[in-house]
Amino acid sequence: xxxxxxxxxxxxxxxxxxxxxxxxxxxxxxxxxxxxxxxxxxxxxxxxxxxxxxxxxxxxxxxxxxxxxxxxxxxxxxxxxxxxxxxxxxxxxxxxxxxxx
Amino acid sequence: xxxxxxxxxxxxxxxxxxxxxxxxxxxxxxxxxxxxxxxxxxxxxxxxxxxxxxxxxxxxxxxxxxxxxxxxxxxxxxxxxxxxxxxxxxxxxxxxxxxxxxxxxxxxxxxxxxxxxxxxxxxxxxxxxxxxxxxxxxxxxxxxxxxxxxxxxxxxxxxxxxxxxxxxxxxxxxxxxxxxxxxxxxxxxxxxxxxxxxxxxxxxxxxxxxxxxxxxxxxxxxxxxxxxxxxxxxxxxxxxxxxxxxxxxxxxxxxxxxxxxxxxxxxxxxxxxxxxxxxxxxxxxxxxxxxxxxxxxxxxxxxxxxxxxxxxxxxxxxxxxxxxxxxxxxxxxxxxxxxxxxxxxxxxxxxxxxxxxxxxxxxxxxxxxxxxxxxxxxxxxxxxxxxxxxxxxxxxxxxxxxxxxxxxxxxxxxxxxxxxxxxxxxxxxxxxxxxxxxxxxxxxxxxxxxxxxxxxxxxxxxxxxxxxxxxxxxxxxxxxxxxxxxxxxxxxxxxxxxxxxxxxxxxxxxxxxxxxxxxxxxxxxxxxxxxxxxxxxxxxxxxxxxxxxxxxxxxxxxxxxxxxxxxxxxxxxxxxxxxxxxxxxxxxxxxxxxxxxxxxxxxxxxxxxxxxxxxxxxxxxxxxxxxxxxxxxxxxxxxxxx
Numbered sequence: 001x002x003x004x005x006x007x008x009x010x011x012x013x014x015x016x017x018x019x020x021x022x023x024x025x026x027x028x029x030x031x032x033x034x035x036x037x038x039x040x041x042x043x044x045x046x047x048x049x050x051x052x053x054x055x056x057x058x059x060x061x062x063x064x065x066x067x068x069x070x071x072x073x074x075x076x077x078x079x080x081x082x083x084x085x086x087x088x089x090x091x092x093x094x095x096x097x098x099x100x101x
Numbered sequence: 102x103x104x105x106x107x108x109x110x111x112x113x114x115x116x117x118x119x120x121x122x123x124x125x126x127x128x129x130x131x132x133x134x135x136x137x138x139x140x141x142x143x144x145x146x147x148x149x150x151x152x153x154x155x156x157x158x159x160x161x162x163x164x165x166x167x168x169x170x171x172x173x174x175x176x177x178x179x180x181x182x183x184x185x186x187x188x189x190x191x192x193x194x195x196x197x198x199x200x201x202x203x204x205x206x207x208x209x210x211x212x213x214x215x216x217x218x219x220x221x222x223x224x225x226x227x228x229x230x231x232x233x234x235x236x237x238x239x240x241x242x243x244x245x246x247x248x249x250x251x252x253x254x255x256x257x258x259x260x261x262x263x264x265x266x267x268x269x270x271x272x273x274x275x276x277x278x279x280x281x282x283x284x285x286x287x288x289x290x291x292x293x294x295x296x297x298x299x300x301x302x303x304x305x306x307x308x309x310x311x312x313x314x315x316x317x318x319x320x321x322x323x324x325x326x327x328x329x330x331x332x333x334x335x336x337x338x339x340x341x342x343x344x345x346x347x348x349x350x351x352x353x354x355x356x357x358x359x360x361x362x363x364x365x366x367x368x369x370x371x372x373x374x375x376x377x378x379x380x381x382x383x384x385x386x387x388x389x390x391x392x393x394x395x396x397x398x399x400x401x402x403x404x405x406x407x408x409x410x411x412x413x414x415x416x417x418x419x420x421x422x423x424x425x426x427x428x429x430x431x432x433x434x435x436x437x438x439x440x441x442x443x444x445x446x447x448x449x450x451x452x453x454x455x456x457x458x459x460x461x462x463x464x465x466x467x468x469x470x471x472x473x474x475x476x477x478x479x480x481x482x483x484x485x486x487x488x489x490x491x492x493x494x495x496x497x498x499x500x501x502x503x504x505x506x507x508x509x510x511x512x513x514x515x516x517x518x519x520x521x522x523x524x525x526x527x528x529x530x531x532x533x534x535x536x537x538x539x540x541x542x543x544x545x546x547x548x549x550x551x552x553x554x555x556x557x558x559x560x561x562x563x564x565x566x567x568x569x570x571x572x573x574x575x576x577x578x579x580x581x582x583x584x585x586x587x588x589x590x591x592x593x594x595x596x597x598x599x600x601x602x603x604x605x606x607x608x609x610x611x612x613x614x615x616x617x618x619x620x621x622x623x624x625x626x627x628x629x630x631x632x633x634x635x636x637x638x639x640x641x642x643x644x645x646x647x648x649x650x651x652x653x654x655x656x657x658x659x660x661x662x663x664x665x666x667x668x669x670x671x672x673x674x675x676x677x678x679x680x681x682x683x684x685x686x687x688x689x690x691x692x693x694x695x696x697x698x699x700x701x702x703x704x705x706x707x708x709x710x711x712x713x714x715x716x717x718x719x720x721x722x723x724x725x726x727x728x729x730x731x732x733x734x735x736x737x738x739x740x741x742x743x
Contacts, residue, residue, distance in 0.1 A: 045189060048315070064446050065355075072340070073224070075337050076566075079564040
């Protein structure tokens with residue numbers, strides 16, 4: 001079960017997913033905005049409770065020795081697994097500002 | 102204890118009056134992990150309590166008394182840190198149930214103190230809304246205020262208080278700033294009239310009856326929090342420079358794992374070498390005090406019971422106190438400094454391959470001292486199946502109770518010869534091999550469990566990385582005191598009882614001349630009944646009795662063998678015990694016995710704590726049988742291999 005309704009699941013056509021950015025693809029120090037969490041509710045809850053919510057700003061600050069991302073959210077440092085990071089759809093903040101103009 | 106029974110209708114005021122006279126107000130202290138909750142608790146109560154810079158250390162609830170002024174005291178309960186009220190972990194369940202007054206041994210609180218780390222205010226304030234639903238007098242403590250200011254953050258705390266409708270206090274609990282204002286709040290708390298417990302759960306992450314998906318409920322609440330925070334002119338502090346610099350080393354691609362390995366090596370080294378002089382000291386103290394006591398008592402059954410039974414039995418366990426304390430000292434420094442969270446991140450990939458997660462690292466490392474605190478520490482593991490798997494494999498970690506057994510058998514049977522030049526002796530290699538055997542068994546078991554009974558999708562591992570902080574000697578000192586008390590209590594109860602029962606069984610049936618020869622005593626006969634079962638392993642009835650008594654605690658076998666072989670003091674004069682062991686046990690059987698101890702779950706306290714932590718007998722029975730099976734077959738194979 002997807003958290004933002006059925007269209008968020010991987011049932012989407014490939015081309016629509018193509019342009020999507022995952023947190024795992026973002027270079028260090030590049031702040032992004034979280035769009036969607038592609039995880040079942042039960043597994044997304046720990047993230048939600050720690051402030052990883054759609055609309056929040058995330059900045060990958062470091063990569064752990066095992067290549068997993070360490071992110072900064074709301075002034076907290078969180079360590080994720082790259083598998084989890086790849087379930088977080090994000091967009092660059094510049095895209096965001098263009099949209100709002 | 103307090104009377105928790107619900108007063109019948111009509112007599113409510115009368116019973117409330119009685120309550121007023123018999124107990125002081127109870128205040129619940131809650132907050133997210135690592136917000137300084139336990140530090141504040143220690144400041145307020147002065148009670149020993151574990152505090153650490155590792156998310157999720159308050160694994161049980163602690164109650165302490167706060168002296169508000171000369172006359173008035175209130176009770177403060179420190180509840181496990183929580184991020185929300187999903188009750189996904191055992192910790193969260195304890196906190197939720199305590200706040201709602203659903204715990205049997207704790208009444209519903211009369212007020213709530215919610216402490217948050219104000220350097221990351223937005224996400225921490227997510228707890229405010231559900232807590233306010235309790236409709237209790239609430240104090241919001243903005244902890245780490247100094248850090249907020251240092252790092253260039255700001256907040257209008259008066260405005261925040263106004264917007265939320267609660268009292269707000271700024272504190273720096275580490276140095277005690279603002280603690281008096283918290284006390285002022287506590288002194289004003291009155292006992293509520295208490296009726297029936299709330300009929301429906303009030304604490305949820307997602308409000309009941311709301312058709313929104315969970316994420317929308319969170320986002321909506323977050324929007325409200327953001328609005329409040331904005332209006333209170335919150336300025337987010339900049340990143341902690343020192344933490345960034347330290348992480349650049351501790352989480353470095355190359356240095357990170359090296360530091361990690363160095364830390365593990367130092368912890369082990371500390372247990373095995375630096376603790377030894379202290380242990381020798383304690384041993385000397387026990388034997389000399391025993392001798393002094395013996396010289397004061399007339400020869401008779403009472404002296405025999407006290408010296409050979411109790412003193413030797415309890416003493417053989419108390420010897421391990423320094424070792425356990427040294428380990429906990431290191432764990433305490435690692436936790437308080439914030440390094441442990443980094444270690445968990447580094448360990449996560451390896452754990453993940455086995456089917457566990459990085460949070461299991463702390464419980465498993467603690468398991469080298471003692472499985473009991475380790476099993477409790479597993480409460481911080483978020484996924485229930487991961488937690489069970491962690492608990493299940495913890496007793497395979499070579500706990501310090503196995504050491505005296507290993508030490509005795511290795512000294513008796515393994516020649517003191519060099520294996521790898523000056524680096525390693527045969528004895529050290531065997532000891533290392535036994536540690537390796539435990540780790541192997543743990544890995545294989547976890548692997549099997551996660552593919553059978555505890556099969557699950559790999560969870561989403563999220564680990565909070567707190568800023569690095571200098572550990573305070575006070576907090577670590579208090580914790581070590583607490584540990585010693587727990588350990589001595591255990592030694593006092595279990596070992597004391599075993600020692601007495603054992604001693605009595607050696608005294609009966611009495612002959613005219615006095616106690617019977619050991620093989621004719623009740624104990625000897627029990628051993629002979631067991632003998633056929635353990636004969637394939639090359640053990641005789643004496644070892645059999647040792648195995649039975651060591652069911653209470655592993656180290657008891659040393660004292661037991663001492664008693665059986667008629668050696669007056671097994672720990673003091675272990676040369677004699679070693680010699681007699683060599684006479685009755687072959688080398689393969691000795692190795693078999695070592696393997697048996699590496700695997701078997703001979704520890705009633707572990708079984709008891711397992712039952713409590715897993716909520717039934719299923720897991721402890723399964724674990725006991727599984728480990729016994731491994732121990733028996735392992736010893737069976739070892740005897741034939743060597």
